[in-house]
Amino acid sequence: MSIKAEEISALIKQQIENYQADIEVSDVGTVIEIGDGIARAHGLDNVMSGELVEFSNGVMGLAQNLEETNVGIVILGPYTDIREGDQVKRTGRIMEVPVGEELLGRVVNPLGQPIDGKGPAETTKTRPIEAAAPGVMDRKSVDEPLQTGIKAIDALVPIGRGQRELIIGDRQTGKTTVAVDTILNQKDQDMICIYVAIGQKDSTVRATTEVFRRYGALDYTIVVSAGASEPAPLQYLAPYAGVSMGEEFMYNGKHVLVVYDDLSKQATAYRELSLLLKRPPGREAFPGDVFYLHSRLLERAAKLSDAKGGGSLTALPFVETQAGDISAYIPTNVISITDGQIFLQSDLFFSGVRPAINPGLSVSRVGGSAQIKAMRKVAGTLRLDLASYRELESFAQFGSDLDKATQAKLNRGARTVEVLKQGLHKPIVVEKQVMIIYSLVNGYLDDVAVEDITRFEAELFDYLDANHTDILAKIRETGKLAESEQMNQAIENFKQQFVVSQ
Numbered sequence: 422m423s424i425k426a427e428e429i430s431a432l433i434k435q436q437i438e439n440y441q442a443d444i445e446v447s448d449v450g451t452v453i454e455i456g457d458g459i460a461r462a463h464g465l466d467n468v469m470s471g472e473l474v475e476f477s478n479g480v481m482g483l484a485q486n487l488e489e490t491n492v493g494i495v496i497l498g499p500y501t502d503i504r505e506g507d508q509v510k511r512t513g514r515i516m517e518v519p520v521g522e523e524l525l526g527r528v529v530n531p532l533g534q535p536i537d538g539k540g541p542a543e544t545t546k547t548r549p550i551e552a553a554a555p556g557v558m559d560r561k562s563v564d565e566p567l568q569t570g571i572k573a574i575d576a577l578v579p580i581g582r583g584q585r586e587l588i589i590g591d592r593q594t595g596k597t598t599v600a601v602d603t604i605l606n607q608k609d610q611d612m613i614c615i616y617v618a619i620g621q622k623d624s625t626v627r628a629t630t631e632v633f634r635r636y637g638a639l640d641y642t643i644v645v646s647a648g649a650s651e652p653a654p655l656q657y658l659a660p661y662a663g664v665s666m667g668e669e670f671m672y673n674g675k676h677v678l679v680v681y682d683d684l685s686k687q688a689t690a691y692r693e694l695s696l697l698l699k700r701p702p703g704r705e706a707f708p709g710d711v712f713y714l715h716s717r718l719l720e721r722a723a724k725l726s727d728a729k730g731g732g733s734l735t736a737l738p739f740v741e742t743q744a745g746d747i748s749a750y751i752p753t754n755v756i757s758i759t760d761g762q763i764f765l766q767s768d769l770f771f772s773g774v775r776p777a778i779n780p781g782l783s784v785s786r787v788g789g790s791a792q793i794k795a796m797r798k799v800a801g802t803l804r805l806d807l808a809s810y811r812e813l814e815s816f817a818q819f820g821s822d823l824d825k826a827t828q829a830k831l832n833r834g835a836r837t838v839e840v841l842k843q844g845l846h847k848p849i850v851v852e853k854q855v856m857i858i859y860s861l862v863n864g865y866l867d868d869v870a871v872e873d874i875t876r877f878e879a880e881l882f883d884y885l886d887a888n889h890t891d892i893l894a895k896i897r898e899t900g901k902l903a904e905s906e907q908m909n910q911a912i913e914n915f916k917q918q919f920v921v922s923q
């Protein structure tokens with residue numbers, strides 16, 4: 422039998438032409454080790470860092486450490502059903518969360534699944550949880566105030582829309598209260614709020630949500646919660662999920678406030694994860710990239726340029742300190758990333774100065790330019806006055822004879838401290854804040870006893886509501902003070918009928 426060369430070469434040609442490369446070994450791997458919420462898989466050669474992978478029982482994971490022979494995967498869910506030898510598949514996607522208005526009023530976990538028992542949220546859109554921050558040209562300087570309704574903040578350390586302001590303090594110093602009251606004050610301010618609770622007790626989150634509901638703030642708020650009982654990966658992801666939900670609104674020209682309560686717990690969760698992934702520990706056993714953990718999150722806060730719709734995303738990260746130590750690792754990192762910090766101090770809190778803001782250690786680096794004119798005018802030197810009062814106060818304790826000027830300063834200082842106190846869940850509109858601070862800096866409170874000041878304030882507000890809506894409207898609408906004669910007259914008239922307590 423003869424071999425026909427042409428026939429064979431034709432056959433080979435045909436084979437080559439029809440050859441299809443559909444080898445997919447690198448898209449499926451095998452679990453070689455599992456434990457503590459971390460899996461190692463062999464064979465996922467093409468997987469990308471941060472890519473979602475799916476285990477054979479449907480649980481999702483996040484590819485984190487890409488090593489030469491294996492991949493370290495963080496498991497996003499129960500890991501007790503996953504066994505050595507199980508298959509794990511690439512999905513080609515990075516992690517996304519559902520976004521959109523449908524989430525308003527809901528409590529969701531960091532995967533965007535509702536946990537408030539009110540059924541699924543009918544969202545249609547998703548966004549990746551990691552996204553690049555807006556670039557330099559897309560931004561604009563902060564020029565609109567974010568009114569917190571808290572006198573001590575709006576007057577001393579004002580926050581602007583698009584700013585990142587750190588709130589820092591020991592445990593139980595009223596941190597969460599600052600966040601909650603700020604959110605309550607956003608009613609009718611054209612703001613959307615996202616409260617990210619990280620590592621908090623479920624009962625605390627429940628109570629906070631209840632406060633939002635009671636004051637009508639839940640309608641414009643999304644609560645993202647990764648409770649203390651959730652695995653570390655979810656606590657680590659929660660802030661990114663929150664900011665992605667916020668970005669959806671920001672890129673649609675809206676104003677968003679995102680509160681991260683708190684980033685210390687997120688850093689601890691990330692430390693746990695990193696140690697389990699066998700990344701080298703650094704200072705305080707945190708991994709080397711813990712700065713990037715927070716900087717890439719907080720850089721996503723922005724005030725967008727008009728060409729980009731003019732939306733904004735304001736970030737209020739919280740950090741808990743140990744015994745007031747703001748020079749620890751995480752606090753110094755976050756202080757250097759943000760545009761200022763509000764320092765809450767326990768001894769102030771326990772001495773009854775609430776909110777316990779330390780004016781000497783608190784600053785706002787950009788918010789001043791966003792303050793309304795009237796407030797800037799009346800509160801201009803308040804922070805310095807207060808700091809010098811604190812200094813004088815400790816000096817005056819020696820009991821030496823004080824001259825008249827010093828007496829007057831101490832007098833004014835004591836009243837300033839009193840004016841800046843504020844109760845729980847009682848935000849005050851900016852025009853009324855301006856009026857009480859105007860009264861203070863113009864000496865109208867100097868002859869009012871310190872213990873009468875709170876009542877003076879409440880009654881002044883009632884009086885203005887009843888008789889001088891014109892002054893309030895002027896401040897609210899133009900951002901400027903009314904005629905000083907008119908304001909002085911109003912305050913004097915009020916003082917005449919103010920009854921001093923016995």
Ligand SMILES: Nc1ncnc2c1ncn2[C@@H]1O[C@H](COP(=O)(O)OP(=O)(O)OP(=O)(O)O)[C@@H](O)[C@H]1O
Nearest residue numbers: 591592593594595596597598599775776843844845
């Ligand atoms: N301005 C205030 N006036 C009166 N009570 C306040 C004020 N601010 C906070 N509190 C009370 O102080 C307690 C602690 O407040 P909060 O939970 O806000 O502190 P925290 O620093 O967030 O605490 P934690 O460290 O537990 O998270 C709460 O019971 C709260 O009601």
Ligand SMILES: [Mg+2]
Nearest residue numbers: 596597598682
């Ligand atoms: Mg708290």
